[in-house]
Amino acid sequence: MKQSxxxxxxxxxxxxxxxxxxxxLLQLSSLDLQQEIRQALESNVMLESTADEPEHPEEAVAEVEMSEAAEGSDEAETAGENTTLDLSSKEIPEDMPVDADWGDIYDSPTAASSSASSSGDDDGLHDYLQANLHGSTSLREHLGWQASIAPFDALEAEIALHLVDAINDDGYLExxxxxxxxxxxxxxxxxxQIEKVLRLVQDFDPPGVGARDLAECLRLxxxxxxxxxxxxxxxxxxxxxxMALLARRDEAQLARATGLDLEAIRPAMVLIQSLQPHPGRPYQSHENEYVAPDVFVAKHQGRWRVALNPEHTPRLRINSYYQGMIKRADTSRDQLTLKQHLQEARYFINSLEARNETLLKVAQCIIEEQRAFLEYGEEAMRPLVLRDVAERLGVxxxxxxxxxxxxxxxxxxxxxxLKFFFSSHVQTTEGGTCSATAIQAxxxxxxxxxxxxxxLSDSTLAELLLKEGIQVARRTVAKYREALRIPPSHERRPVN
Known part of the structure; x- marks a missing residue:
């Protein structure tokens, strides 16, 4: 083979x-971004945050001058009085208990004021913790405790613990x-013998736990x-x-399958609907989850304005002290480390600025396209896809x-x-387009x-939408209805 x-x-x-x-950084959520910034600040000596510095230095100086003047007037009024805490004036008793408080020995002149001012904050913190922190027992812990006090022998207790461990969070054995x-x-x-122990475990609280399917759970x-x-x-x-007949609430088919008349089926359906299909759900942890917005939108003087959340856009800068230690001609190990940290810090700051700029431009473009939604609601939502925003921004x-x-x-x-504002479009009878979000509304x-x-059935809904100029098929209406988690017409019919 010839080479060339x-x-x-x-x-x-x-x-x-x-x-x-x-x-x-662009695809990170606000919470992940904050964690990424903390890690960068801890690992890079060249990075420092300016979040703790005041935005208006002149106001900070004025506050300092006012505080100094106040301190001078207080000293003039209390001249001749000894307000200094003298630690040598009192001796610690020998029989003082080990859990004694500092205030049991020395009298702090600010103790009363500090306790009074912090009592309200402590009460608020206590209420917050009580509302958001849950120390409830899990389902497995609850079942394990019942198994420990049940009259099992050693082998049955071991089988019961294995069964309890196999029960999922909804209370089922899969x-x-x-x-x-x-x-x-x-x-x-x-x-x-395993079946025997299972029947005993199924008698535990909550009712229906340890079932192998939905029908058994309801029967238990x-x-x-x-x-x-x-x-x-x-x-x-x-x-x-x-169970398919029960899920559809098809009373006529249930009457044929069971041999019962409709008058007997309806109270049975009411009783079944009062049962818990997921007996383990009440024991699952339900922490309050809060979502902080990344972008704020408000109307000011007749115009919609978009602004980034300042809490999610921290201000970072290069540490001038460490930057001044860099010497160009020096190639020592410490100098190479500082130069590397400086380059990484600049990359990180530029990436954050690019992320904020891109997010702001995308949000502005969305608001310009969906101004009718802000004015009139979801039915005025315009069709919008990623390509539209990308072409407008040139990205x-x-x-x-x-x-x-x-x-x-x-x-x-x-x-x-932000993805809520994007939706596909459907042709209208007048040749225009309508967004899927507006049709769902x-x-x-x-x-x-x-x-x-x-x-109203799906076919009737399609006919009513056609009268409003929206031409959609029945299956499309069914798809949108299911996306809204609205049951079909036969399930929305009340049970007499």
Missing amino acids: LSLRTGLSLTMTPALQQAIR DWDTLSVRLAESLGVPLE QLQQYPPKTPGLAEAQRVLEAP HESTVSRATANKYMLTPRGLYE MIKRLIAQEDAAKP
């Missing part, structure tokens, strides 16, 4: 470290066939009711029918996608994720105005 040299020309995009960092065989082989016991809960409960026997027979679609990922905008109409309005006794 040749030249080729071509274009290629090289991902420099600075570009990679800018792309990574893949029971595989689990029971594996448990029987590992413990060397027959399957009948019905067993907790007194035998004379109205509709109990009928409800147990309904649960023997296919790639992936840049817009990263800029809108996990970012939130606070508007006079509420808090929305119309469907929500029509269903809210419907007669409860005669709920």
